[in-house]
Structures are given as C-alpha cells and as structure tokens.
Amino acid sequence: MDEPGVDPKNVVRIFDTTLRDGEQSPGASLTSAEKIDIARQLARLGVDVIEAGFPAASPDDLEGVRRIAQEVGTADGPIICGLARANKNDIDKAWEAIKDAAKPRIHTFLATSDIHLEHKLRMTREQVVQRTREMVSYARALCEDVEFSPEDAGRSDPGYLVEVLTVAIESGATTLNIPDTVGYLSPDEYGALMEQLIAETPGGDRVIWSVHCHDDLGMATANTLAGLAAGARQAEVTINGIGERAGNTSLEEVVMAIHTRPTFYHLSTNIDTTQLARTSRMVSNFTGIVVQPNKAIVGANAFSHEAGIHQDGMLKHHMTYEIMTPETVGLSQSNLVLGKHSGRHAFRVRLKDLGVELGEDELNQAFDRFKELADKKKLVTDADIEALIADEFYGPEEVFSLAGLQVACGQPGMPTATIKLTGPDGQDHLAAAIGTGPVDAAYQAIDQIIATPATLVEYRVNAITEGIDALGEVTVRIRRNDDDSPRTFGGHGADTDIIVASAKAYLSALNKLLAYTGYQDRKPEGEASTVRVNAAVPAN
Structure with missing residues (x-):
C-alpha cells in the first residue's frame, strides 16, 4: 500500500486483465457469476483498473462487463475498462457495457508492426494513422478516459510508433499502452523502447504510459519492471500470469518486486498484498489452471524449505532465506485456526479475516459444512476454510x-x-x-x-x-x-x-x-x- 509522503508520480497503477486477456488462456472459461466474484476480489485486492472483458466478442461478454461495471465500478472502486478493436461497432459495444461504472474506460487497439499490417490488417501505415485518429476521437467523444494500444509494438518501427502515438494523444487518448504482444523483446530492449517513446512523443508528458508484456521467452515480469523503470506508470498484468500462449506478466510478481525492493525501484502500488494468496487461489479454482508449485510468490513451495542448510538458517533467522514473510502475501503460519468446538461467531470473524463476506443464509450453510469438516479433522486451517467456501459458493450454477x-x-x-x-x-x-x-x-x-x-x-x-x-x-x-x-x-x-x-x-x-x-x-x-x-x- 502507499506510504505517507510517497510522490504520486511514483505510484504505479495496476491494470488487471485477468478477466479479459487471462480468460483467453486455453481452458480458462469463466461463468458470469465467477467473473463477478473475481472482480469483487480484485477490487478488494486494490487494483486500479479492471479490464472486465471484450464486449464485442459476444452478447454474454457484453452483459458480463455491464454487470461488473454496475456492481463493482463504484465511486470508491476501480476503473472498469472494456476492450475494443479500432472500429465503431466495438467501441459502441464497449461503451454500452461500461457506461454505468462510476469510472469507465474504453481501451482500443490497432496493430502497428509491418508483419501485422501486411498479413493481418492488409492496411498501409498511412491508413493505420488515419484509423487511429478517427477511432480514438470517436471513443473520446463517448468516454473521457481512453486508452490506446499499438498492438505488437515490440516488433514495430519505433519512429512509426512515435507518429501513431502522437496522433493518439492529439485525438484524446489519456493512457498509451506499449504491448510486447508476442513476448519478443529483452528487458534492455523494452526499457530502451519505453524511454525513446516517452522522450520523443509530443505530448507524452500529458498521458500515462503503460506496459503490457507476454511471457513467450519467460521475460514478461523483467520487461514490465524495465518499462516501469523507464518511466511507465501503469502495469497491465494478470493473476498467476495466466493469458494467451505462455501467459501475461504476473500481477503478484510485479507487485511484490516493487514492495520488496522500494529502495531500488523507488515505486509503490495501491495493492493490499495480504490479499494476493487468496486471489491466486480463487482464480486457479475458477479457471481450473493449477499454479505450479515453484511459482514465485503464490506457489506451494514459495515459502517451503527442505535443504538442511536452509532449514538451519531459517531456524536462526527467517531473513537468511526469505526476502518476504508469508504473512505479507496473505499466507498464515498458524496450523490450527478453528475446531469442532468453535462457534458461529468465531467462524464469522475468521471468514472476515480471510476477506470472505457472506449473507446470513450463506453463513449458516458454510458453518454447517465447516462443522462437518471439523468432525472429520482435528485441525481446520485457513486453506481448508477457503477451499470449503470455494467448493460451496464459487462453483458454476448447478444443473446437476x-x-x-x-x-x-x-x-x-x-x-x-x-x-x-x-x-x-x-x-x-x-x-x-x-x-x-x-x-x-x-x-x-x-x-x-x-x-x-x-x-x-x-x-x-x-x-x-x-x-x-x-x-x-x-x-x-x-x-x-x-x-x-x-x-x-x-x-x-x-x-x-x-x-x-x-x-x-x-x-x-x-x-x-x-x-x-x-x-x-x-x-x-x-x-x-x-x-x-x-x-x-x-x-x-
């Protein structure tokens, strides 16, 4: 979380695209109810922007984004963003979906690499510049907050990028996102590209620069941090790093790098890090995508120590082999949380500590399940309770x-x-x-x-x-x-x-x-x- 006296210019906006780019992972299909639950948890986590979906993709996607805008996009909640290709139909549907949010954003994109222009868009560079001008202007006429992304910027001509981005600023874009769409660049290259674009784009000081990196070569987090070091102040990320192909930049890795190394990055975020583990488990359960045990921050082995030398060091002082504590990311060191003699009030308080809010009927239902579990187990841990809640309430609407x-x-x-x-x-x-x-x-x-x-x-x-x-x-x-x-x-x-x-x-x-x-x-x-x-x- 932000520290008192932190320069607002050094606060990184966390733009979470789990519900849009993350859901594009093979097999990561989510029901509308699951999307709402994840969006609420993302708001509890403290993300600044939720990219809730791609409204033009289907009527169901549009309705899902609309519900998130209405139910999660409150005045004190995150910006709710809808993605749109650079055409009027997509932009109209994005606006229809997000307009009920207190803080709506339209995010429109158009490819700029020669390989995309030739083989996908079949457009000239001049046509892309003109389309950018028309569609960013059209989006801005509907919504005050407009983000523009030159797709495949990592393989685009930097000089041409400056030309397109200049037009986007002139047309009303408030955030410029530079995606390494296919995870092609190295950290040095990506950081240098961000420095060049920020320095050479007229009006660049009037917008927020954003980074969006994919993990095809395993460098998404490193590239994102390099872009932030170069002056970007928005990071586009997903929970557990899920996304197309090898995935996106992992939210928890970027956030904890900034949190753990404040004297190196001189940056901060608005994230409540104690919600990271719970959010990770929720997304993993809902999507069916298991988090690898050695995954940084949220993997099962992230805070485990088996080697004798490591165990000896940990017994003497935890900082010998841990650069952060499990509690920082929302993991509990306590094995015994509740037992079969625990009452309803203690159970309610523990749920609140875990960030779970249930109505009276749902609480009674969950308490009955807890008592059944407590009769079978001597010790009931936080992980047991979270799994019980996920199994009871976060599954799909039951047909059978x-x-x-x-x-x-x-x-x-x-x-x-x-x-x-x-x-x-x-x-x-x-x-x-x-x-x-x-x-x-x-x-x-x-x-x-x-x-x-x-x-x-x-x-x-x-x-x-x-x-x-x-x-x-x-x-x-x-x-x-x-x-x-x-x-x-x-x-x-x-x-x-x-x-x-x-x-x-x-x-x-x-x-x-x-x-x-x-x-x-x-x-x-x-x-x-x-x-x-x-x-x-x-x-x-």
Missing part, C-alpha cells in the same frame, strides 16, 4: 448436483461406483458403473446419467494441508467432443474423501459445459439436444 456416491474397490475385484445425481427437474437419478479405478467408475456412472459428449483431458489431485486427514482438492478439464472449437471447461472440488472431491470436480466442469450450451434454457420437450438426461435410470 451430487446427492450420493458409494464405491467399492481393491484387489482383487472390480472397482464399482454407484452415484445419485439431482437433475434440473428436481428428480434424483441413479447409475452404477465399473471402471479401471474408483474415480473412473464414478465418472462413467456420471456419464450414464448426463449423456453429453465430453472427454476428460486433465485430472489433478492436491492435498491442501498436511496429514492423513488433509482436505483433498481436485481440478479437472474436459473438452466437448462435438464442438469444432478447442474450448475446454475446468472444474474444481474439495472434500476429505478424494473420490467425492473427484466427482464434485467432474460435475463442476460438466455444469459449465451445460451452461455454455444453454442447457438450462431448454424446455424438456422441443428442439433436439446433444445434452440430455438418461431417463432410464430414475431413482424411484
């Missing part, structure tokens, strides 16, 4: 819910699962199946009930906490077989029974697929559907 599961397995024998699901009609449906193992049998039984063509492409299990009674967390990814697009759907489940967690995760992913296909809006009778309930197995 798990009503019962029983498995038989071992050697010799045939792994068998019997499963009961409650369908959208309120009826229970039973199925039994044999598989190569209990999880496979459970999934085959689910497939018998939910007759949708989907393929399991990824399955991961993680023990959230230590011990034999650890809460198990499962993430899966499925692909719809009859869809020409490579779209995948992630699911998440948590339970002390790993088979139950597996079933929950698979159902979570299937529910996302069903919501995507419009299943909930279909009448029981009428048009044919590739998604149906197998009526041969009612639980009567």
